[in-house]
Amino acid sequence: MKLDIRIPIGGMFLVDGLILMGYGLFGHPDLARTQGTNINLLWGAAMALFGGTMLTFAILARKKVGSTGGPSH
Amino acid sequence: MHLSLALVDYVLLLVYFVFVLGIGFALKRTTTSSDEFFMSGRSIPAWITGLAFISANLGAQEVMGMGASGAKYGMMTSHFYWIGAIPAMVFVGIFMMPFYYGSKARSVPEYLKMRFDEKTRGLNALSFAAMTIFSSGASMYGMGVMMKDLLGWNFTFSVTVSALVILAYIGLGGLTSAIYNEVLQFFLIVFGLAPLVFIGLRLVGGWDGLTEKLAQHSTMNNFAPGAWTESWKHLGTAQSNPMGVEGFGLVMGLGFVLSFGYWCTDFLVVQRAMAANSMSAARRTPLIAAIPKMFFPFLVILPGMIAIALSHMGTGFHLPLKPDGSTNYDSTVPMLLKEFLPSGLLGLGMTALVASFMSGMAGNVTAFNTVWTYDIYQSYIRPGQKDAHYLQMGRMATVVGLILSIGAAYVVSAFNNIMDMLQLVFAFVNAPLFATFLMGMFWKRATGHGAFFGLLGGTTGAAIHHALTKPVGADSIIKGGYIAVMHTYPSEMAQGFWTAIFSFGSCMFVTTVVSLLTKQQKTDEELKGLVHSLTPRPREEVAFHKQPALLAIIVLVMTLILNLVFF
Numbered sequence: 133m134k135l136d137i138r139i140p141i142g143g144m145f146l147v148d149g150l151i152l153m154g155y156g157l158f159g160h161p162d163l164a165r166t167q168g169t170n171i172n173l174l175w176g177a178a179m180a181l182f183g184g185t186m187l188t189f190a191i192l193a194r195k196k197v198g199s200t201g202g203p204s205h
Numbered sequence: 206m207h208l209s210l211a212l213v214d215y216v217l218l219l220v221y222f223v224f225v226l227g228i229g230f231a232l233k234r235t236t237t238s239s240d241e242f243f244m245s246g247r248s249i250p251a252w253i254t255g256l257a258f259i260s261a262n263l264g265a266q267e268v269m270g271m272g273a274s275g276a277k278y279g280m281m282t283s284h285f286y287w288i289g290a291i292p293a294m295v296f297v298g299i300f301m302m303p304f305y306y307g308s309k310a311r312s313v314p315e316y317l318k319m320r321f322d323e324k325t326r327g328l329n330a331l332s333f334a335a336m337t338i339f340s341s342g343a344s345m346y347g348m349g350v351m352m353k354d355l356l357g358w359n360f361t362f363s364v365t366v367s368a369l370v371i372l373a374y375i376g377l378g379g380l381t382s383a384i385y386n387e388v389l390q391f392f393l394i395v396f397g398l399a400p401l402v403f404i405g406l407r408l409v410g411g412w413d414g415l416t417e418k419l420a421q422h423s424t425m426n427n428f429a430p431g432a433w434t435e436s437w438k439h440l441g442t443a444q445s446n447p448m449g450v451e452g453f454g455l456v457m458g459l460g461f462v463l464s465f466g467y468w469c470t471d472f473l474v475v476q477r478a479m480a481a482n483s484m485s486a487a488r489r490t491p492l493i494a495a496i497p498k499m500f501f502p503f504l505v506i507l508p509g510m511i512a513i514a515l516s517h518m519g520t521g522f523h524l525p526l527k528p529d530g531s532t533n534y535d536s537t538v539p540m541l542l543k544e545f546l547p548s549g550l551l552g553l554g555m556t557a558l559v560a561s562f563m564s565g566m567a568g569n570v571t572a573f574n575t576v577w578t579y580d581i582y583q584s585y586i587r588p589g590q591k592d593a594h595y596l597q598m599g600r601m602a603t604v605v606g607l608i609l610s611i612g613a614a615y616v617v618s619a620f621n622n623i624m625d626m627l628q629l630v631f632a633f634v635n636a637p638l639f640a641t642f643l644m645g646m647f648w649k650r651a652t653g654h655g656a657f658f659g660l661l662g663g664t665t666g667a668a669i670h671h672a673l674t675k676p677v678g679a680d681s682i683i684k685g686g687y688i689a690v691m692h693t694y695p696s697e698m699a700q701g702f703w704t705a706i707f708s709f710g711s712c713m714f715v716t717t718v719v720s721l722l723t724k725q726q727k728t729d730e731e732l733k734g735l736v737h738s739l740t741p742r743p744r745e746e747v748a749f750h751k752q753p754a755l756l757a758i759i760v761l762v763m764t765l766i767l768n769l770v771f772f
Contacts, residue, residue, distance in 0.1 A: 135231040137253055137385050141392060144224040148217055148553065155213045155549045165547050166404060172549040175400055182396075 136193065142186030149180025208355045208543050214552025221393070221556045225374055225563070228385050232378030239595040242379035243575045244311060244480055249381070251486035253388055255493030258477040259501075260387035263394060264344055264565025265351070265558050268505055272541075273534035275509020276524065278448045279419060279433030280771055282509070283502040287436070288460040291495050291764045293468035295757045298491040300737075301469055302478060304646055306487040308734050311479075313472035314580040320645045320735045322653030322726065323584075328660060330580035332634045333472060334573055338606065339627050341569035342613025348562035349614065355539055355555075364614055368607045371567050375574075375603050380480060383564070383571040387477075390560040391497070397557025398504050404545050405511035409518070418514035433510065436771045449677075449696025458702020462709040466639035473572040488753040495760045499767060512537050566610065574602035625683050629671070636705045637663020637712030644716050649729070649736045655720030663712025670707040676700045 156173030163170060240246050249257075274282040310316040314333065318326035345364050352358040374382045409415045420430035432439050432446055439445045440452035468474060468491070478490035516523040522544060527533045542554045578599045587594075617623055637660055644651040644659070675686035676697040685700060694700040733739050749755070 134235050134248065134381065135228070135385070137388060140224050140228050140231070140385065141389050144220060144389065145392065145396070147220055151213065151216060151220070152549050152553070159211075159213060159549065165545065167407070171400060171404070172547060175396075175550060175553075179396055182392075 136190045138186045138190035138193075142183045142188075142190060145179045145183030146187060147183070149176045149178070149183055152176025153180060208539075208551070208555075210356065210552060210555070211548035213549050214555060217549075217552035218556050218559065221560060222370060224389065225370060225386055228389070229374030229377035229382050232382050232385070236377065236379045236381065237596075239578070239592050239599060241381070242596050242599045243571075243578065244476075245379070245381040245384060247480060248482050249384060249480045249486075251481055251489040251493055253384065254477050254481045254486065254490040256391045256497070257384040257387040258474055258490050258494040259498050260391040260394075260564060261383075261474055261477055261568035263391070263501075263561055264568075265561040266344065266347055266565065268394065268398070268558065268561055269347075269535060269538050271502075271505040272509040272512075272538035275506035276513050276532075276534050276537045277509070278446075279423075279510055279513075280436045280502075280506070281439075281446060281448050282506045283436050283767075283771065284455060284459060286498060286502050287764050287768050288456060289464040290468060291499055291760065292460065293464040294491040294495045294498065295760055296465060297469040297475070297478075298488045298753055299757050301642070301646060302488040302491070303484070303740065304735055304737075305475060306479060306481070306484050307740070311579050312575055313470060313475055314576060316735070317641075317645070317656070318580075318584075320727075320732070321651075321656040325641075325653055325656045325660065326580060327585075328657065329638070330576050330584075332631075334576050334581065336631050336634075337473065337569040337573040337576070338609045339613050339617075339631075341566045341573070341606070341610040343617055344562050344565035344569070345610055345614040346617045348559070348566075349618075351539065351558065351562070354536075355543075360618070364611055367563055367566065368611055371563060371570060372603060372607050375567055375570055376600050379599065380476070380571050380575070383567045384477060384480060386560075386567060387564045390557075390564045393553075393557045393560045395497075395504065397554045398508070400550050401541055401546060401554065402504060402507050402511070405508060405515070405541065408520075408545070409511055409514045415510060415514050418517050419510060421517055422513055433513070434771075436768065438772060443695035443699055448698055449694075450699045450702060454699050454702040454706070458705050462636060462639060462705040463702070466635055466705070466709075470638045470642050471635075472576060473568050476572055476575065485747045485751055485753060489751065489756055492753060492756040492760055496763075499760070499764050508541050509534075509537050512541055570603060570606045570610070573606045574599050577602045577606070629683065632701065632704065633664045633667040633671070633708065636667050636708035640709045640712035641716065644713065644720075645736070647737050648720075649732055649738055650720055650725060651716060652720045652723045652725050653727075654723040655716045655718075658719045659712045659716030662715030663708045666711025667704050667708035670704050671700070674700055674703070 152172045153176035156170050156176055159172070236242055238246070271282060271285070274285075305313070305316060308316055308319055310319055312330075314326045314330040317329050345367060348367055349360040349363045352363040353360050374386060378385070406412070406415065409418060416434045419433035423430050423432040426432075426447065428445065428447060429439060437452075440450070440455060443449050443451045443454075478487045481487040481490050512522075512524060524540060525533045525536055538558075542551060546554055578595055582598055582602075583590075583595060640663060641656050641660055645656060669688075671685045672688040673686065673691045674694060675684055675690050676694045676699070679685065684697065694703065729739055
């Protein structure tokens with residue numbers, strides 16, 4: 133079976149999101165530039181959520197094919 | 206204006222490259238036939254081909270260019286989306302896709318061969334192949350310049366690295382790899398630019414604040430206060446809006462000829478729909494694409510408008526000037542990224558721009574290798590070989606295409622005007638294409654000779670119109686009027702729209718006359734599936750919510766609403 137596109141997309145956004153969250157929490161947030169909002173943390177969380185959702189769907193779809201013994205080509 | 210990127214920014218860029226290459230390697234296993242390499246085995250679901258359909262067009266020139274136009278012309282730039290794209294996307298999905306997908310043609314030139322004749326296909330294949338090389342070269346050049354200006358990277362280094370990465374992922378995974386990366390890039394652009402719009406809008410005081418500051422800007426430039434924030438109200442005369450175009454030229458030139466010519470006949474985008482897994486998925490591809498497309502103005506045009514508003518707020522922000530003292534609009538988007546995004550999000554924004562340069566090149570390269578292999582190599586050079594031979598040729602064409610693109614990038618960087626000149630030539634070649642397709646698909650009497658001479662006639666018509674007119678203040682011979690100046694347009698854009706209208710008209714005229722004078726070589730049986738009146742309506746059992754017509758109506762109503770809101 134062809135690679136499920138949700139795996140790389142989900143994976144990349146999850147990784148990017150976690151990096152941004154980590155940077156927002158422990159890096160130099162540079163809050164002055166964004167008027168006090170820790171935008172790296174917030175936006176990182178949004179991206180991680182998006183990536184995680186995509187991955188979850190990809191994994192669920194895979195399980196479904198596996199359990200019904202569907203075509204695996 | 207060098208950007209200083211932090212470590213985290215480089216890490217984000219690196220993560221992108223790792224995933225891009227990963228997609229290529231993961232797809233290598235399933236890319237074993239030419240069918241798979243050039244057409245993804247016609248197996249991609251509609252939502253993926255749909256996102257790839259707009260993403261293939263959303264190169265960085267588009268992102269940066271639309272930001273620049275947003276600053277220069279304001280909300281009127283949205284016409285490039287709401288008039289200049291959506292109606293054509295609906296048309297290609299509903300009316301043209303049944304012939305493209307149903308005919309089993311593997312490329313747009315191949316459709317022309319099936320419908321008309323060999324010479325029409327040859328003409329289209331050659332001009333298209335040349336155009337993709339130069340577009341890909343221009344993307345490469347744009348990226349090299351951006352990396353040099355923003356990060357101080359060496360031009361040759363950026364160009365070489367991008368070419369090698371693209372070579373790896375297309376060589377391995379073919380069209381599927383390009384499509385997957387386009388979808389990835391789509392989400393990157395959305396996530397990369399949205400924070401800029403969010404922060405920018407907050408700074409200028411929301412939409413109301415933006416309107417107020419842009420009204421000031423409009424009156425300073427002697428236009429009505431709404432000229433930068435309303436899209437239709439100032440189209441009565443070319444003098445009353447910053448774009449310098451009037452309503453008729455805009456709707457006919459941009460909305461009809463140029464936009465339909467691009468979205469309905471350019472193989473670069475049509476190839477994405479042809480990779481879909483069923484007729485209904487192919488037809489829904491451009492319709493699904495239309496939904497995010499109609500909201501793109503908020504992502505790519507709004508930043509330009511925000512930049513202008515900010516420059517009137519006394520915050521010290523202003524767009525940089527070119528050496529000759531005029532405003533350098535092209536740097537609007539990078540400038541905003543630099544000023545308003547903190548490290549982290551800055552890296553994400555940069556990655557989004559890099560990704561759009563990359564997929565701009567990759568899209569052209571995949572279209573090039575398909576047209577080269579199927580329409581030139583297999584048709585004229587070595588027909589009748591085994592499939593593995595053509596798959597091998599496709600991979601080689603990818604290498605050659607990239608080498609030629611690098612060459613083109615250097616040619617573009619060596620001659621100032623060459624891109625303007627090439628764009629002009631391609632505009633002449635492309636403008637009549639839509640007329641040819643329209644007649645081919647809806648008039649069964651149109652003949653091969655008619656189509657071929659119609660195309661040549663359309664190109665000639667465009668060139669003559671251009672040679673006889675010029676825009677106000679033209680300083681170079683490339684802008685037109687090299688035979689005589691019979692009419693002066695208020696702007697280059699207006700001249701471009703009218704050149705397209707003339708080209709379309711002359712192509713239609715010549716095709717009609719020549720077709721009526723020559724004999725139809727194809728029988729009705731041969732034209733079945735290629736011409737509207739000879740094709741049974743596609744009867745496909747699809748669920749109600751997957752009907753292309755329903756989706757088309759939703760798309761058109763939403764677009765109408767957007768036009769009314771920003772009227």
